[in-house]
Amino acid sequence: MALAYLLLTLHLAAHAIGVTAALVARGAVGRGLVAGSGLVGALAALGLGSVCLGAGLVPTLSATFLPLTGFALRIDGLSAFFLIVIGMVGAAVTVYGFGYSAAYEGRYSLRLLGAMLNVLLLSLSVQVMADNALTFLLAWEAMSLSTYAMVLTEHDRPGTVRAAHWYIAITHAGFAALVAMFLLLSAGELTTSFAAMRSAALTPGARDAAFVLALVGFGAKAGIAPLHVWLPMAHPVAPSHVSALMSGVVIKMGVYGLLRVTIDLLVGGPAWWGGLILAAGTISALLGVLYALMEHDLKRLLAYHSVENIGIIFIGIGAGLMFQSYGLTTLATLGVISGLYHTINHACFKGLLFLGAGSVLHATGTRNMEEMGGLIKRMPRTALFFLIGACAISALPPLNGFASEWLVFQTLLGGSAIPQPEVAVIMPIAVAMLALTSGLAAACFVKAFGITFLAIPRSREAERAHEAPRSMQIGMASLALACVALGLAPFVVVPALGASLAGLGGVAPSAVAFTPALSLRVPGTSGQMSAPLLALGLLLLMGLVPVALWILGADRRLRVGDTWGCGRIGQTPRMEYTATAFAEPLRRVFAELYRPTRDLSIDFHPESKYFVQSIEYRSEIHPWLERLLYDRPLHGLHRAATWVRRLQGGSLHLYLLYLTLAFLALLTAARWWR
Amino acid sequence: MIVETIGYVLEAAQAALALLLAPGLVGLIRWLKARLQNRRGAPIWQPYWELSKLFQKEVVVSSNASWLFRAAPFVVFSSAVAVTFLVPILAVPLPFDGVGDLLVVVYLLLLGTFFLSLAGLDPGSPFGGMGASREMTVAALAEPTVALAIFALALSAGSTNLGQIVARTMTSPGASLSPGHLLAFGALFIVTLAETGRLPIDNPATHLELTMIHEAMILEYSGRYLALIEWAAALKLFIFFSLLGNLFIPWGVSAVLTPATLAVAVASLLVKLAVLAGVVAVLETRIAKLRLFRVPELLSVSFVLALLAVTSSFLLR
Numbered sequence: 001m002a003l004a005y006l007l008l009t010l011h012l013a014a015h016a017i018g019v020t021a022a023l024v025a026r027g028a029v030g031r032g033l034v035a036g037s038g039l040v041g042a043l044a045a046l047g048l049g050s051v052c053l054g055a056g057l058v059p060t061l062s063a064t065f066l067p068l069t070g071f072a073l074r075i076d077g078l079s080a081f082f083l084i085v086i087g088m089v090g091a092a093v094t095v096y097g098f099g100y101s102a103a104y105e106g107r108y109s110l111r112l113l114g115a116m117l118n119v120l121l122l123s124l125s126v127q128v129m130a131d132n133a134l135t136f137l138l139a140w141e142a143m144s145l146s147t148y149a150m151v152l153t154e155h156d157r158p159g160t161v162r163a164a165h166w167y168i169a170i171t172h173a174g175f176a177a178l179v180a181m182f183l184l185l186s187a188g189e190l191t192t193s194f195a196a197m198r199s200a201a202l203t204p205g206a207r208d209a210a211f212v213l214a215l216v217g218f219g220a221k222a223g224i225a226p227l228h229v230w231l232p233m234a235h236p237v238a239p240s241h242v243s244a245l246m247s248g249v250v251i252k253m254g255v256y257g258l259l260r261v262t263i264d265l266l267v268g269g270p271a272w273w274g275g276l277i278l279a280a281g282t283i284s285a286l287l288g289v290l291y292a293l294m295e296h297d298l299k300r301l302l303a304y305h306s307v308e309n310i311g312i313i314f315i316g317i318g319a320g321l322m323f324q325s326y327g328l329t330t331l332a333t334l335g336v337i338s339g340l341y342h343t344i345n346h347a348c349f350k351g352l353l354f355l356g357a358g359s360v361l362h363a364t365g366t367r368n369m370e371e372m373g374g375l376i377k378r379m380p381r382t383a384l385f386f387l388i389g390a391c392a393i394s395a396l397p398p399l400n401g402f403a404s405e406w407l408v409f410q411t412l413l414g415g416s417a418i419p420q421p422e423v424a425v426i427m428p429i430a431v432a433m434l435a436l437t438s439g440l441a442a443a444c445f446v447k448a449f450g451i452t453f454l455a456i457p458r459s460r461e462a463e464r465a466h467e468a469p470r471s472m473q474i475g476m477a478s479l480a481l482a483c484v485a486l487g488l489a490p491f492v493v494v495p496a497l498g499a500s501l502a503g504l505g506g507v508a509p510s511a512v513a514f515t516p517a518l519s520l521r522v523p524g525t526s527g528q529m530s531a532p533l534l535a536l537g538l539l540l541l542m543g544l545v546p547v548a549l550w551i552l553g554a555d556r557r558l559r560v561g562d563t564w565g566c567g568r569i570g571q572t573p574r575m576e577y578t579a580t581a582f583a584e585p586l587r588r589v590f591a592e593l594y595r596p597t598r599d600l601s602i603d604f605h606p607e608s609k610y611f612v613q614s615i616e617y618r619s620e621i622h623p624w625l626e627r628l629l630y631d632r633p634l635h636g637l638h639r640a641a642t643w644v645r646r647l648q649g650g651s652l653h654l655y656l657l658y659l660t661l662a663f664l665a666l667l668t669a670a671r672w673w674r
Numbered sequence: 675m676i677v678e679t680i681g682y683v684l685e686a687a688q689a690a691l692a693l694l695l696a697p698g699l700v701g702l703i704r705w706l707k708a709r710l711q712n713r714r715g716a717p718i719w720q721p722y723w724e725l726s727k728l729f730q731k732e733v734v735v736s737s738n739a740s741w742l743f744r745a746a747p748f749v750v751f752s753s754a755v756a757v758t759f760l761v762p763i764l765a766v767p768l769p770f771d772g773v774g775d776l777l778v779v780v781y782l783l784l785l786g787t788f789f790l791s792l793a794g795l796d797p798g799s800p801f802g803g804m805g806a807s808r809e810m811t812v813a814a815l816a817e818p819t820v821a822l823a824i825f826a827l828a829l830s831a832g833s834t835n836l837g838q839i840v841a842r843t844m845t846s847p848g849a850s851l852s853p854g855h856l857l858a859f860g861a862l863f864i865v866t867l868a869e870t871g872r873l874p875i876d877n878p879a880t881h882l883e884l885t886m887i888h889e890a891m892i893l894e895y896s897g898r899y900l901a902l903i904e905w906a907a908a909l910k911l912f913i914f915f916s917l918l919g920n921l922f923i924p925w926g927v928s929a930v931l932t933p934a935t936l937a938v939a940v941a942s943l944l945v946k947l948a949v950l951a952g953v954v955a956v957l958e959t960r961i962a963k964l965r966l967f968r969v970p971e972l973l974s975v976s977f978v979l980a981l982l983a984v985t986s987s988f989l990l991r
Contacts, residue, residue: 373798376740387742396785397778409777409821413828421988428825428984432818432977439817442784443810446791450806455798456738527834528772534782537759537773541752545902549729554898557732563797563894564736571738577795577803585811589970 007048014041015122022114034114038094046087052080070191074131077500082128089248089351096475097241120146133182134190150242163233170230174220181213214261222254225284228307236299240358247306248351274321281314285437296579309346316408331414337497338407345400349392352479356386359468364461369579371459372452378465385476392483394442398535400487451579458573681769692758696908697721706955733897736797746793747902750786754909764939765928767837775834794891805891822980826858840924857983864976866914874964919946
């Protein structure tokens with residue numbers, strides 16, 4: 001316990017020092033101090049989470065801790081798990097940021113970036129430790145605002161300000177929903193502890209309303225469709241290490257909040273709660289990956305994949321809640337565990353991929369995949385790390401993405417245990433959608449890796465690309481290692497996740513009984529898988545095959561020649577397959593969704609139409625769903641705002657009149673109220 | 675202990691058998707097709723000669739290609755061989771049954787496809803990119819059908835473990851004639867055609883680059899690398915055929931390990947493979963290749979079959 005308090009103090013102190021250092025120190029020293037204190041703080045969070053989860057501690061800090069009244073912290077299993085997620089990604093990101101932000105020196109405000117990075121890391125951990133609504137909401141707002149400031153770092157680039165506006169608008173709409181939800185849960189008293197909320201007796205209607213508000217509020221932060229529109233705008237324009245933190249951790253706070261409220265504070269609910277989460281997750285997963293496929297901006301592509309993976313997490317959690325409402329506790333726990341497992345996995349591989357994309361951006365100065373290529377030879381380490389991330393996110397065994405998707409599949413396969421066939425039939429549909437999602441994700445990452453890193457450079461910038469500096473490599477390497485470790489050790493991770501759910505009312509942790517052997521056996525559906533043996537087998541085979549070839553006396557000569565080109569000599573990058581071309585078959589298959597517009601104009605030679613002088617082809621995809629949902633309300637809002645602006649006449653007399661009227665109205669209201 | 679040792683020996687024997695028979699299976703389909711088309715055709719063992727010829731040839735690698743191009747054949751081949759240790763070819767239950775279930779098998783094969791597609795992009799040839807793009811499209815669209823077929827099988831067996839699925843169908847023979855099983859078989863058969871690059875999705879005999887999928891992707895490969903890839907492709911065909919044969923019609927698979935049952939298992943495996951090869955040969959003689967953009971329609975047929983398979987098992991419980 002003493003160790004836990006020590007780590008907590010260290011964590012808070014380190015980030016406080018980080019903020020101060022960022023504001024005071026300049027240059028490499030400043031960056032070093034920011035990165036160092038951020039790293040210490042993140043590692044302290046990681047240690048704190050591990051200590052609490054490992055020893056089953058529940059440290060509590062009450063209002064006396066800080067002079068701010070109503071400030072309360074408490075760490076239970078769920079908080080500890082999320083502290084680990086924050087610490088893992090936070091540590092990698094701060095180290096990476098040291099090298100990455102060097103390029104900002106003298107161009108953008110490093111003070112603001114460094115300070116806000118530490119504020120963000122601190123607010124994330126305070127949020128998962130919060131034990132009352134006030135603490136939670138304050139930390140939530142600090143998180144949103146610090147992220148907003150960092151999204152605006154490269155403020156002079158086109159699109160940045162607009163993206164930041166979208167982000168802050170949707171995140172505040174979500175915040176409003178959250179405030180309303182907490183007011184509902186705590187009967188108007190925001191300093192009520194979470195413990196009191198758990199035992200509060202609410203009417204079913206109020207509970208349903210609180211759930212829907214929570215889903216909207218936390219869904220907006222998590223980027224669940226259709227509230228995801230800000231995500232592919234804001235994540236790409238932020239500095240890459242901040243993007244990694246946003247996609248890896250910040251959006252996971254939506255997952256944390258939803259779990260905290262639904263399975264802890266509201267202690268589970270009717271089947272339609274889980275069904276709604278499951279449906280939202282399925283739609284997000286599919287929409288996310290489909291839009292990612294059409295994206296050729298490397299960071300936007302990754303951002304859309306965040307929508308997809310949040311969807312997968314929601315599928316696991318939603319299925320878990322559904323099972324819970326039918327009293328199938330083993331499956332319910334399994335569902336939530338699979339969601340949490342995917343949460344930490346996604347934090348690692350998406351963090352890694354964003355850092356990799358950042359290195360590419362750092363080296364080439366562009367995010368457009370069509371201008372890249374051949375980077376595997378120019379930045380071999382970044383390429384290797386990105387490849388590990390790409391394999392993990394495509395759910396290829398034996399990496400971590402596979403382990404958690406396997407668990408989500410097993411959860412859904414247990415759907416046959418639901419007594420009502422008309423409800424149970426949801427599960428196979430979710431299975432099919434999840435399988436389609438993971439297949440499309442694999443296609444998308446063949447495109448992302450293949451077009452970016454393989455073949456011939458498509459531009460001069462790509463040709464002159466250089467490997468990332470050491471600190472950035474360390475950041476990527478640590479997350480790549482985490483991806484491998486989390487993939488190889490599901491038999492360690494899953495029981496730990498089971499422990500993190502201990503004490504939450506909505507799921508029964510006693511039902512978790514996984515064999516501690518190397519292989520992971522799922523109770524109920526009884527599928528079985530052993531990641532380490534699988535990895536060992538694959539490695540052995542890959543080692544044995546060349547040996548066997550050598551023994552069998554296969555020819556070992558190797559000649560380097562030109563790529564075959566039907567007889568033409570010399571190959572230029574213009575002959576390569578492009579990202580657009582790669583995605584074309586799928587664009588045609590899903591044309592109904594994309595509704596692409598095509599514009600083809602050909603200039604013929606005036607003498608003969610067999611001689612083409614120039615061809616111009618333009619094709620765009622319209623996210624019609626988003627327009628349908630946002631355009632009209634936004635238009636209405638704009639009109640209302642224009643109308644309201646008339647009130648602002650500019651005359652002091654008018655304002656005095658308003659003041660008087662408002663004062664009188666309030667007095668009357670107060671009197672009437674009494 | 676002895677039983678375990680026998681189990682491991684059997685695993686190795688199974689993998690060796692798969693490696694040995696796979697090229698012959700490809701040869702058999704080619705020969706049957708030739709006969710059906712009134713041609714004499716190459717002998718069944720022609721693929722073996724081709725492999726041994728390729729192993730003795732020099733490799734030519736494009737100057738644009740990276741280490742990934744040279745590593746990919748080993749990944750593809752190893753993942754296919756790893757799968758042969760997991761699927762029930764001769765006997766159940768095997769010691770590696772707990773290492774990977776049906777989902778692992780599917781994703782291991784996807785691992786191979788993933789790396790092969792990357793290798794297709796690596797030399798920078800437009801054909802490679804075209805093949806990779808199409809291969810991934812077909813693989814992605816086949817994925818939901820595979821998952822649903824797994825769901826249908828797991829429903830009746832109560833498990834995704836391959837050994838348990840086979841054992842379950844063996845103990846209740848009526849189950850293999852249930853509508854769920856039959857529909858799932860149909861779905862998985864179409865997926866087999868798609869995943870192994872057979873007509874009407876891909877034409878394994880074509881040499882017109884614009885219509886190729888698999889062949890376009892591996893166009894830059896030569897020598898021992900090409901041999902490994904061809905062998906892995908044959909293995910994939912073998913794996914899908916034995917899954918179709920042993921998961922849906924498990925009779926003959928040895929459940930008790932005696933020499934007699936094992937002999938029956940080998941014989942029945944050969945019969946099942948020959949029958950499936952015959953069906954594919956007839957199909958490939960009768961139908962033409964679909965246009966690429968009609969392929970999704972065929973795959974949605976298989977998807978609907980699989981969905982019906984699952985829902986019928988739900989409603990007929």
